[in-house]
Amino acid sequence: MTYTPPLCPVSDDWADYRSETFTPSPRQAVILGAVRSALASGLHYVAHLREAVIASLRLDADGAYDRVTLSHEVYYAREAIRAQKAWRRHRAMSLAITDLRPDAAAGGARQAA
Numbered sequence: 001m002t003y004t005p006p007l008c009p010v011s012d013d014w015a016d017y018r019s020e021t022f023t024p025s026p027r028q029a030v031i032l033g034a035v036r037s038a039l040a041s042g043l044h045y046v047a048h049l050r051e052a053v054i055a056s057l058r059l060d061a062d063g064a065y066d067r068v069t070l071s072h073e074v075y076y077a078r079e080a081i082r083a084q085k086a087w088r089r090h091r092a093m094s095l096a097i098t099d100l101r102p103d104a105a106a107g108g109a110r111q112a113a
Contacts, residue, residue, distance in 0.1 A: 005065060006073070013025075017080040035078055037056060
């Protein structure tokens, strides 16, 4: 799939990007994949990420994008990736805390005395 700009305002399109249950649309998945690759290569700033996304998706060839809209999408994609990492850490910490409960260490629920 190639990049297509959103049909609504970018902020509306990415409204739930910080949600634990965020599921990207196929259109958003294209941006997320390109941003993930750019982040993996060590880029961080939106301007640098945007240029990497443009190169990765070969957007200069067709020119069918607005740089401002794309910058906003790159920002939301980067933040969605960060949020998903944070949710994974949160779940892992929750599981670790659950494993530290005395009843968990004993192999089940405590018995009433």
